[in-house]
Every structure is written in C-alpha cells, then in structure tokens.
Amino acid sequence: MNLLVVFIWLLIANVSYGEESPQLQALKQQYKRPDFIPFPADNPYSADKAQLGKMLFFDQRLSRHFNMTCATCHNPSLGWEDGVATAVGDINESLARHSPTLLNLAWGETFFWDGRAATLEEQIRGPVEAEVEMNMSLAEVVQRLNKVAGYREQFQKVFGESINETNILKAIATYERTLVSGTAPFDRWVDGDEGAISAQAKAGFELFNGKAGCSGCHTGWNFTDNQFHDIGLATDDLGRANITADPDHIHAFKTPGLRNIGQRMPYMHNGLSANMDAVLAHYISGGIPRTSRSALMKPVLLNQQELDQLKAFMATLDGEDKPVSLPILPI
Template identity: 40%
Template structure:
C-alpha cells in the first residue's frame, strides 16, 4: 500500500510539474501576443489617417475627351510654343524625368538659369493652385504661364495663335474639339486636359490602404507610423493628396516664395506643400532642388530645417535614429507607383 501511495504521489507531482512548465512556457507567448496587439493598434490608428486619392477634379468648362487630350499632348510636345521654336512644355517636364527635368533648377529661354526647380506635373490637376508660390489659380492658367514667361519659353500668345493657325491640322483639330477657332484659352484647356491624365494613384501604399496587407514592407509600415505620429509629417502632408495645399517656410533662404504673390511679410520664404505620390521619381527635391535624395529630405527635416527668420514653428529637430530615417524613406518609396507613359506624338 505504501509503495502504491508513493507511486501515485510521484505521478501527481509529475503532472503538476508539467502544468507548471506549460504555464511558464505559455507566459512569454501570451506577452508576445499582447505586444503584437499593441503594435497592430498603433498601425491601424496610423493607417486610418490616410485616404486613397480618388478621381481627379475636372472643371465644368473643360470636360475631358480623348480628342482634347490628344490635342493637348501634341501642344505639350510642340516647340512652336516657345519664342524660338526650340523649347516645349516637355523640355522642363519630361516623362522620363518624372515629369520634371532632373535638374536642381530649370534652364529657360536660350540658356537662362532659372531660380527654381521645375515642379513635376504628376497629380498637378489635384492642386487648387499651381507653381511653387501658388500664382496660378487653375491648371489652365498654369499652362499659359511658362509659355508667356520671358525667362522660360518667351512666346507671345497672339503670335502663337497666328503661328498655329498656319498649321491646317491644328485648325481642323481645334474646330473638332472645341467647335471653335484656335485661341489662347483653348490652347490652355487642351494642355490642361492632357496634364490631368498624368496621374499616379495606384501605388503600393494605396493597395495597402485598400486591404492588401503585404503590399508594403514592415519597414514602410514603421515609416507610416512615424509619418503620422512622432515625425509629424502629416501635419502638412495630409488628406488624399498628401498635401495641405498650404504654404510653409522650411528654413531655406534666398527666395521670397509666396511673398512675391501676396506681398504679405508673413509669406516670405513660404512654398506650397508638395504632394507625395510619385515622389521617388521626381528628384532633386525642394523649390531650389538642393536636396538630391529622399534620405537627404528626411534628414533635413530631422535636423529641424534651415535658419530663415520666418521659419515655420513646425520645423523642429525630430531626433530620429538612422533606422527611423530609413523607415520614413521606405514609406515614401511605397507612395511612388509607376510613372504614367506619354509617348512623343506626331507633331503636325
């Protein structure tokens, strides 16, 4: 009996020991699960702050048709739009250069050295105002700006209309598209219609927003959390366009920016917040093209920007680690998508 009791006691103790070991083994896993739940919650909260881009807005007086888009494309690539018949819109906004020119600052009429970087036309139709300083209130107004500028294309609009009227194919196409003659207004509408087709909306990040969890990397997800949280990027790069469509001074000197348009002292050195879809295709960066890579851009913000006296209060050192900087770059790259194609058309 004593022997049987001893055996029974050993068995019971063995079972209790196994249970205890199971509990100890399970505890770290439980803790891990709790930790994962916290991380997922942070991720979902960050994700909820973003939106897909949606359809590009089209003004009621400039509806999109295939014929109008094709006419606008021909005009966009046609060097007749410059005073010396050398430069076209494409010269500074080339499809292969992210619809910019790949240079820090543009080269204008007969070699003029421009003061600013050529902004990409990717998603430009979503902006309320165009150019770095917002001097154009519509894409149509923007289309005519560089054509008339003495330092960009230097073409008189009245002379351009006369020149295009000498091209029978253009006369026929304008009549077909607008039921009207060639005019500066119709030139602007055609070019703007083409530019509204240069859209990047289907990025890896957009697919992630729509439920494709593996569309972006874990590193990019970490960058998204920083963008929407600790780094504060979303303070200005917000909404579907990832731009507040406002103007901010990031600390860079040498250009009065928005002040030249408004005359308000508080606008000195301010430039429009750039949208971010397609951003990996559009280097170099900033209004003066002074930052070569996305990592340079993130590091500039990480250091709190420059020393302009009117610098935004939002520009403060972020104290991000190298890994966090790389994660933000990974997130920006997930926003880049594929460049829209635009083959050179046959110019009449």
C-alpha cells in the same frame, strides 16, 4: 465542432495579421486614392481635348526658337520634372526655381511654388510667355498654329471654333489633369493587402504620421495640404510673400505632393537637396530658425533605423505608372 474550428482559426488569424489598431486603420483611410479626376465645369473633359492638349504639350512650335516643349522641363521619364536643381531656359540660362512635377495637379488649389496662379488654365500662360522660357506671346502661338492645317481641324473638332488663346489653355490644362500617378504599393496596402509593403515601410508610415511630424503638412492621398510654409531652407527667394506681402509668408512655398518622389530628385523649390538623405538631414536639423519658419518645424531626433524606415515608406509611394507615348504632331 466546425464552428469551434472557425473560431480558433479566427483567433489565430487575428493574432498573426490583425495587429492593426482601429486608429491605424482610420489613418490609412485618410490616404485613400480618389476614384475619379475632378474637371472644372467651365472646362470639362473629353478624350479629343486631352489628346489635343497632349500634342500642344509636346510641340516645340510653342517656343520661339523651336527648341523647347513643356516636356523639356516636365519630362515624364523624370517624374514630370527635369532632373536638374533649377530649370534651364530658352537660351540655356538657369532659372531661379526647380521644375515641379505635373502629377496630380487636377487636385491642386493654386499653382507655382508661390501659388500665384489660381487655375491650371491661367498657369500655362506663364511658361509660354516668359522670356526665359518659351518666350512666345500666346497671340503669336495662335498665329503659328493657324498655319497648321491639322491643328485648324483639331480645334474645330474639339471646340467647334477656330484656334484662340482660351482654347489652347483649355486643351493643355485638360491634358495636365489626366496626369495622375499610378497605383503604388502603398495604395495596395491602404486597400488591405498586408503584404504590399514591408514591416520597415509600415513603421516608416507611423513615424511619418507621428514622431517625425511630416503629416503636419504632407497630408491626404497626394501628401500635400496645398498650403505654404517656410521650412527653414537656405534661400534668398521670398516665395509666397512676393504675392501676399504677408511677413508670415517669407520663404514660404507650396507643400509638394510626395507621389513618385523617388523619380523626382533633386528636391525643393531651389533643388537644394540632392537626394532623400539630404531632405531628411534637413528635417532632423529643423532648418534655419527665423521668425517666418513654420511652428511645425523643429529639430526631430531620428536614429538611423528610423531614417531607414521613413525612406522605406516613401519608396512605397512610387507608382507603377504606364510609359507615356509621344503624340504624332499635326502638320
């Protein structure tokens, strides 16, 4: 008798919640969050090193005119971006590209929109030394930091040696690797909580992976294939082709991850798309047809209901991130 009740209950439960096909379940698992942050063998994690990197990240003494920090353009309040179309530099001039988020870069394979840096350590030299950004040679940064007793002590404690260029890069890169987007409603759904996201968002997830073709490039838990594509945006920037001279890479840029995307407007390497509606309008059009445009880009017919579903899905990727506290800087 009891068994029969359980059997009937299972049958009902299956009808009401069990509509998920094995295919959908397998698809969801492709987006499962990783359990740990990967750190490279030649720059392993330590809490003190990450804390030192955080101080350097938020220290204006890394910029020539004491007027910028890394957070000027990678602001935690704005999804680690800066909220403007293209970044504003050291003497208020506009830079050519949009500041990308620093979230989830521990899983990155190349850095910058065109992938010209192979590691985070190598990347950091770029903004510090660029004349239009912080405009300081790393040698000068070492000199400045050496005048600060608190930094001399910190570097000794973390690296067992005095301040040098390599250690500065290692400390900042370690801090950057700790910047991981928080658990989002989407993650709870992947983990089996059916009520974590709406039916509209679930339909959006299926469109994202199906008819809308987004997962052709935005794949895996951070929604990027780490590859370079020309998606047919209006731009003069040669992108990846500047680095590889490969004609297939003309106007190709690194696929951005989509975590916390709601906090990161405007969008694209040049900030061309003011909001998500503009992004979706671009994908519906398929972008400018030209020889370098990715074969995955073509016009997609999506009606208003489907667009709303896609937007509802992407909104479930905004994590519940903890507020970031500012470090007390050494003097």
